[in-house]
Amino acid sequence: MEFRKLPPVQEQIMKCVRCGKCRSVCPVFDEIRNETAAPRGHVFMVQMLRDGQVSPRQEVYDRLANCLLCETCSVNCPSGINVHELNAAARSYIYEENPSIGKELIFDTMWTRPALLRTSTKIMSGLQKLGLQSFARNTGLTRILPGDLPRAEKIMENIPARPARSRLRKINRARGEKKYTVGYFLGCGTDMFNPDVALATVDVLTRNGCDVLIPQDMKCCGLPHIANGKMGTARLLAVHNIKIFNSYNLDYIVSDCASCTSALSRKNMEFLLGGLKIEDEAYNFSEKVIDLNRFLVEIIDIEVPANKSKDKEQTRVTYHDPCHLANAQGIKEQPRELLKRIPGIDYVEMKDANRCCGGSGTYSLTHYDLSMKILDRKMDNVMVTGADKIATCCPSCSLQLRHGVSRHNFKCEVVHPVELVSQSYPKTLPVK
Secondary structure: OOHHHOHHHHHHHHHOOOOOHHHHHOHHHHHHOOHHHOHHHHHHHHHHHHOOOOOOOHHHHHHHOOOOOOOHHHHHOOOOOOHHHHHHHHHHHHHHHOOOHHHHHHHHHHOOOHHHHHHHHHHHHHHHHOOHHHHHHHOOHHHHOOOOHHHHHHHOOOOOOOOHHHHOOOEEOOOOOOOEEEEEOOOHHHHHHOHHHHHHHHHHHHHOOEEEEOOOOOOOOOHHHHHOOOHHHHHHHHHHHHHHHHOOOOOEEEEOOHHHHHHOOHHHHHHHHOOOOOHHHHHHHHHHEEEHHHHHHHHOOOOOOOOOOOOOOOEEEEEOOOHHHHHHHOOOHHHHHHHHOOOOEEEOOOOOOOOOOOOOOOHHHHOHHHHHHHHHHHHHHHHHHOOOEEEOOOHHHHHHHHHHHHHOOOOOEEEOHHHHHHOOOOOOOOOO
16 A cells, blocks of 8 residues: 555644653653654654655664654554554655665565574574574674674574474363363464463463464564564565464464564554455454453453462562553553462562563664663663562563563563463473
8 A cells, every 4th residue: 555545644644733742751762862763753754754855765764763663652642643653654665665685585585484484593593502602792703793783682592492383283172171262373472482481371271271273374473574664564464364363263362472462453454454355354353362361361260270389488570561562452450460360479560560671573683772771771670679570471572671681680580471370280281
């Protein structure tokens, strides 16, 4: 769809009343303190792009790419402008005028082929185990990497050798009485970087009356593509996943990843596919999509058993709100409620728990220094809690927070709430 005819560009851009509320909540503006980094400045930039006052140059893209797409400005905008949608649409428009071979290889060739993506991750894991990553870092070989990657590659530590998909069956039967048939949208980040989360998700769901189906041919949710100006590819991925999941008779489509459920939500389907022939199929699909925490608390109404094998000493846990869960979907209470239902958990709320950690998918890899400034503020609030564990529901946030824990020498483990639930049960995980 032509940039100027996209609904956000046509219908929302003139709503801005220049109040500046967005500046007061933007984590990036907080660090840069320049109008070009403020959401309001991005709205002006998109308007000038639409009107032809600014040409779609790479320099303009780079300014827009400072945005985390965390949606904090959107949920706090008095005029109801979806600033993140305007920004994403503009990035896509500019990218089409300034294509990159590197991005084509990453987002069109590799990230649309799950098997190739998993193979590349296995190679990275193997290099780490052989010590080659440390060797390259110590000898300065990583300096040949583009942009911020020479420093940002440190975030990608301890990559698991086996992705979750190689350890889970396609069909995982409910233990005991079956209540629901759910499709599990196993996202790239969980699959490759947090496989234990996927194992815990299937464990908890099957223990609570769910047949869990994991389609082997599902692909990425498309959110990384939207953030990197590849909206056309994101549409193709969305259509593919819609067709796959709609071919099954499912009660719900569950994901443990905040970014995935955000990308699969009706709101995002309207942004990507609104007005196209597939929109009805897309909306039927998105109506079944539900965040795992919400499913366990509101649908299952889970009762978590006490783990008799564990010490009686309580574990102090705090919670970080992923932006794509709290801002994009308004899901804040359910993860906290789930944590509070786990015996042996001493839950403590951190200050500004819903403030972005600076991870935002690929952002920490492309804007490392700025990302670290935002992360350091988050870690200050984490460390004050004295928590033994930080719970969160996004693979990107988990990677970022683990890097923060290492960066600040803070003794703390980063986990997904469902892992803590799973640990309360005797261990009999369904694996291949």
